[in-house]
Amino acid sequence: MIAVILAAGISSRLRPLTNDIPKCLLRVGGTPLLERILQSLHRNHIGECVIVTGYHKEKVEEFAQSLSLPISISFVENPQYVTTGNNYSLWTAHSRVVGQEMLLMDGDILFDSRLLALLLHSPHKNGLIIRKSNNLGAEEIKVEVDGDGHVKRIGKDIDPAKALGESIGIEKFGADTVSTLFEVLDRRKERNEFYEASFQEIVDGGTKINAIDSTGLPCIEIDTL
Numbered sequence: 001m002i003a004v005i006l007a008a009g010i011s012s013r014l015r016p017l018t019n020d021i022p023k024c025l026l027r028v029g030g031t032p033l034l035e036r037i038l039q040s041l042h043r044n045h046i047g048e049c050v051i052v053t054g055y056h057k058e059k060v061e062e063f064a065q066s067l068s069l070p071i072s073i074s075f076v077e078n079p080q081y082v083t084t085g086n087n088y089s090l091w092t093a094h095s096r097v098v099g100q101e102m103l104l105m106d107g108d109i110l111f112d113s114r115l116l117a118l119l120l121h122s123p124h125k126n127g128l129i130i131r132k133s134n135n136l137g138a139e140e141i142k143v144e145v146d147g148d149g150h151v152k153r154i155g156k157d158i159d160p161a162k163a164l165g166e167s168i169g170i171e172k173f174g175a176d177t178v179s180t181l182f183e184v185l186d187r188r189k190e191r192n193e194f195y196e197a198s199f200q201e202i203v204d205g206g207t208k209i210n211a212i213d214s215t216g217l218p219c220i221e222i223d224t225l
Contacts, residue, residue, distance in 0.1 A: 001120075001172070002100050003046050005037060007107030008054030008081040008089045022056045024107035025063055034060070037105060038069055040113035044120055046103060048072045050096045052089045054081025087195040091185040102178045106169030111219035115170065118217065124210040125174035128154075128199075131214050132165035140166040141196055143211055151209040154196045164211060167196065168219045177207055 007024040024034040034051075041049060049071050053060045057077055064073050076096065078089040090104070103120070119127055128151065130143050142163035144153040154167060173181060184198045191197070203209060 001046060001048075001103055002097050003041050003049040003103040003105060004090065004093050004097060005034070005049060005051045005105050005107050006086055006089050007034065007060055008052050008057075008078040009086070009108075010055045010082060020056070022053075022060055022107075025056075025059060028110055032063065033110060034064060034107060035067060036110065037107065038064065038067060038071060038073075040111070040116050041103075042069050042071055043113050044116040046071070046116075049074075050093050051075050051107075052078055052093055054078040054089065083192070084189070085192045085194055087185055087191065087193050087198055088189045090195045091182065091189040094182045094185070098179055098182050099175055100178065101175050102173050104171045104173070106221070109169050109219060109221055111168070111170070112217040115214055115217050115219060118214070119170060119172055119212050122172075122210065122212055124208075124212075126172065126177050126207065126209040127212045128171040128209060129168050129214050129219070130165040130211045131168050131219060134160075136160040136163055136166055141169075141194065143167050145211045149210055151199070151203055151211055154199050154203070155194070165213075168214065169221060170219075171199075171209075173209075177202070180205070180207060 025032045053075055061075050076092045078092045115129055119129055136142055142158040143151055144158055144162045145164050146152045180202050184201045188198055
């Protein structure tokens, strides 16, 4: 399995903190978010990682390489990070991941590393971590599930009353699903949208993605001041 970390965005809502560094290098409790994520990968025996860069890409690359973790880290750049959505960032990693199982992570998440174990050890081929909540607003990526716990709908436009919770930005996909997903991303990459729109398309096409409940294990997206 290969991990993909999306760390290309400009993080304008966190300015001035992100005037000179990307969000993934912000320190929480004294430790940069990216370091926490990479340490979690190491603790969960993920040995290969692709980081998608854009904003201050040199700082991301220099920092990740300075950690000297026993993980094979490579980088791909989204050169259009200012004008494209994270679906485009994910698409830029296609040549590195198609044909493999993929662990996908946003680069701005603070989470308990046991969440990765929960997801990786799930018997389901495809899964995403959700934070259950009955207090969701317009900004959250909401997830509606069917009676078997499969994702039925995912996106910001879902009625909060129908949502089980919000997606926190950690997902795993089997190799065949990765191939299907990147075919969809290739068609949609210019739309300046969230990658969850492509998730929705493959779900509508019959792909099963299980919602994995994070209850008891803290997680939060670092998004605003």
